Amino acid sequence: MHTFRIATTALLCLAASSTGTSATAQTAYPTLDREPACTTLMPTSAGGPRPSNPDVVVLRFLGVANYELAYRDNVILLDAGIDTLSWWESSGVTPEMMTKDVDAILLGHAHGEHLWDAPYIAEKTGALVVADPIAMRWVRGTGRVDDKKMAAVKGLGGETFRFKGFAVEAVLGHHNIVPGEYMQKDRAAAAAIALEGPLTPEQQAHDRRLGGMVPTTPEERERIIKEGTIAYFFTFENGFTMFYTDSAGPTTDQERKIMQGRPKIDVGFIPYYGGELAPPITMEYIRLFKPDLMLPTHHDGHRNRMLDMPMGPLGLQIRNEFPKTKAIAPLLRAPVCINTVTRELYVGN
Numbered sequence: 001m002h003t004f005r006i007a008t009t010a011l012l013c014l015a016a017s018s019t020g021t022s023a024t025a026q027t028a029y030p031t032l033d034r035e036p037a038c039t040t041l042m043p044t045s046a047g048g049p050r051p052s053n054p055d056v057v058v059l060r061f062l063g064v065a066n067y068e069l070a071y072r073d074n075v076i077l078l079d080a081g082i083d084t085l086s087w088w089e090s091s092g093v094t095p096e097m098m099t100k101d102v103d104a105i106l107l108g109h110a111h112g113e114h115l116w117d118a119p120y121i122a123e124k125t126g127a128l129v130v131a132d133p134i135a136m137r138w139v140r141g142t143g144r145v146d147d148k149k150m151a152a153v154k155g156l157g158g159e160t161f162r163f164k165g166f167a168v169e170a171v172l173g174h175h176n177i178v179p180g181e182y183m184q185k186d187r188a189a190a191a192a193i194a195l196e197g198p199l200t201p202e203q204q205a206h207d208r209r210l211g212g213m214v215p216t217t218p219e220e221r222e223r224i225i226k227e228g229t230i231a232y233f234f235t236f237e238n239g240f241t242m243f244y245t246d247s248a249g250p251t252t253d254q255e256r257k258i259m260q261g262r263p264k265i266d267v268g269f270i271p272y273y274g275g276e277l278a279p280p281i282t283m284e285y286i287r288l289f290k291p292d293l294m295l296p297t298h299h300d301g302h303r304n305r306m307l308d309m310p311m312g313p314l315g316l317q318i319r320n321e322f323p324k325t326k327a328i329a330p331l332l333r334a335p336v337c338i339n340t341v342t343r344e345l346y347v348g349n
Contacts, residue, residue, distance in 0.1 A: 029053035032346035037070060038337040039348065044070040045077065046097040059336040063091045064113050065246035065297035067269060074163045077105045078244050078269065080118035085210055086203035089300065091332045099124035106168065108246030109175060109229040110135035112214040119144035130161065130170065134220045134228040155230045155254055166236040171258050173231040174249030175224050178274045186275050190307045225249070233258050240340035243289050244269040246297050248281045251288050264290035267338070272309055273298040279314050286318055286325065293345065294318065294327040295336065
């Protein structure tokens with residue numbers, strides 16, 4: 001069983017692996033703390049370097065549930081809501097910057113902050129866009145993405161996309177269900193304690209534009225909950241595994257099915273959203289997937305709008321029940337670098 005080790009200034013000599021690069025070959029590459037892609041805050045999509053070591057995957061949090069994955073010749077965006085509402089913390093990148101190098105965009109569901117920049121980025125890069133039928137209806141309606149570059153999925157099995165070094169299977173997920181009354185109280189509390197003043201007219205206009213960018217019908221909004229939320233399971237050729245989902249609903253039959261015969265996974269992008277309601281749902285995912293490394297999605301709070309989602313209570317629950325699981329909430333754009341063969345982990349600032 002593999003476990004993660006914190007990278008030091010020199011890679012340890014490990015036994016040769018039949019499914020990955022040998023220990024001898026590993027020494028030909030820089031250690032993770034010297035890997036160019038691991039020493040910059042610039043996403044590969046925005047012109048930053050790809051990892052030089054073919055066994056290293058670099059993950060970057062870009063706000064809400066947006067992550068970038070760079071591995072070998074592949075650059076994948078997990079969700080594509082790069083532009084930010086005025087009450088968000090800026091990620092430091094813009095949609096215009098994120099058009100240098102993108103091969104695929106995997107979308108979780110049809111809420112604006114998860115996909116509003118997907119058509120623009122796909123148009124500029126030629127990236128494949130994968131999404132549920134509701135999100136794909138909107139993507140197609142923008143007229144920016146070639147039909148051959150759009151793949152609508154339902155996550156019911158057999159929808160697999162192959163990239164250099166790994167495959168991705170779409171898996172039906174479930175959107176979070178947070179009572180409206182609870183969210184109203186949460187937002188009122190956030191506004192009450194905010195030290196900054198109200199948004200300017202310009203900021204309000206900007207937010208109205210983004211907020212209305214991805215319209216859905218009442219029927220579609222209902223279907224998003226059980227039919228229109230897609231998770232993604234990554235299987236690397238060397239046996240490394242990852243799971244990504246962008247909404248904190250209960251686990252589904254399809255998610256349980258994808259884990260049949262698997263004792264655990266290496267990395268879980270696990271949802272954590274909904275204040276005090278969140279830890280039980282997140283722990284449901286932790287118990288199912290048992291990730292060696294947990295990276296949260298949809299966890300960042302915002303001034304005047306939502307209270308921060310403290311990772312402390314969740315981290316304690318994970319440590320108490322799964323002491324070998326590392327739960328890390330990386331800073332925006334900070335590189336999370338993993339050698340998928342040796343399982344060494346390095347987190348930049």
